[in-house]
Amino acid sequence: MQSFPPVDEQLALLERGVVDFHTRADLERRLEQSRASGRPLRVKAGFDPTRPDLHLGHTVLLQKMRQFQDLGHTAIFLIGDFTAMVGDPTGQNESRPRLSREAVEASAQTYLEQAFKVLDRSRVELRRNREWIERLAMDEVVELMAKFTVSRMLERNDFAERFEQGRAIHQHEFLYPLLQGYDSVALECDVELGGTDQLFNLLVGRDLMGKYGKTPQIVMTVPLLEGTDARIENGVVVGKKMSKSADNYIGVQEPPKAMFRKAMQIDDDVVFRFFRLLSRRSTAEIETLEREKAAGRSPLEIKALFAREIVERFHGAPAGEQAAREYELVYARDAVPEDVPRVEVAPEEGIAELAWALKQANLVPTTSEARRLVSQGGVEVDGARVSDPRMALARGGEYLVRVGSKNRRFARIRVLG
RNA sequence: GGAGGGUUGCCCGAGUGGCCAAAGGGAGCAGACUGUAAAUCUGCCGGCUAUGCCUUCGAUGGUUCGAAUCCAUCACCCUCCA
Structure with missing residues (x-):
């Protein structure tokens, strides 16, 4: 039988950084049961495989999952391969474009590769919601839809706003929260995590579980991380x-x-x-x-x-x-890094002007940008600031250049003769 | 189905025939100051080995010595009416 740290210890870690918590008392109770029975909690988070390039903002949620894992619980990494094709309008003004099956599968792989840098692979249950959603028969869909009223749906902020402003709400969009909620029913999870923008959907899951006779999941949301410029x-x-x-x-x-x-x-x-x-x-x-x-x-x-x-x-x-x-x-220390790349530039005719060479060496996107940088004093050649973008670099010579300040780039430019 | 409004540089936004590579703001970049960041001040901010040349103002075609600005067609967006 698996053993878990004391409940108050677990709670202290788990509630860190959490915004919405429905409810803390529920989680405390559930943790106690888990500790008594040795059964790990099933902690679900759903991912729309539509943005394969993850940044730290995405990892806030992954990190929270990791905390559950470290305490001995099971992370359910749910790929919304079906719901991604429905397209959730959350945070968007209009419904998202629906994705093809192939695109979804490719993105999912990329997503996973990156997510496993944070998650503990050995405690992950990987699921795709196509598994159960695709199997739903029409009468089951009707049953699912019957469990939720239109007015409850319209409580969701972006639906309410759009309804108010007379903008389109397509009927399949109502399906999204229901299907996502149904995922929780199918997976019988104890906890569902999501960003604060997901609160409504997560609560639909909690609600539906009760209506399907399951123990309602605990819902926790984490903030959307601000940028490095905050x-x-x-x-x-x-x-x-x-x-x-x-x-x-x-x-x-x-x-x-x-x-x-x-x-x-x-x-x-x-x-x-x-x-x-x-x-x-x-x-x-x-x-x-x-x-x-x-x-x-x-x-x-x-x-x-x-x-x-x-x-x-x-x-x-x-x-x-x-x-x-x-x-x-x-x-x-304002010094030169250890591994300065060496670049060769070959002037076709005439002389090698500094600005031109910087562009050739890929240190700047355009020659004009190089000229600007140089004339503004943002470039050093062999340790000394230069100001003339047309400075001639001798053929056969090698120059150590530094470009930029906040994002410093270095190169040894060798001018072929 | 009908009527009208819009589409400008990374974003917002001015510009209704030459003075427009296009005001202003934001973002960004560089310099000064620093602790890297922030704050402040100054400058830059389409491209090109460049005192000139080239390409931009939704797309295409036209009018004109000259078009972001006028005309036509198309595409997309928005508002109102049905």
């Missing part, structure tokens, strides 16, 4: 959600150096929110760090702890160590 205003974290389009994300597949740098650029105070939502450090440990910062410990040092933890999670310990060392070298 700030603190009046003691509250403000800023856009982390997203690729806002370019304020740290992607889980990004190279170690980039991850580390971006993590270091998080605001001194905001980093504690990142700690709470993403770190595997204990709450007590994080609070200690906060006190230390208040007492004068360098915020750089504290952020480096976070940056390193993240890099290690996605790239392993050696990569974390190396990224930290390189950051220190390049940004704190």
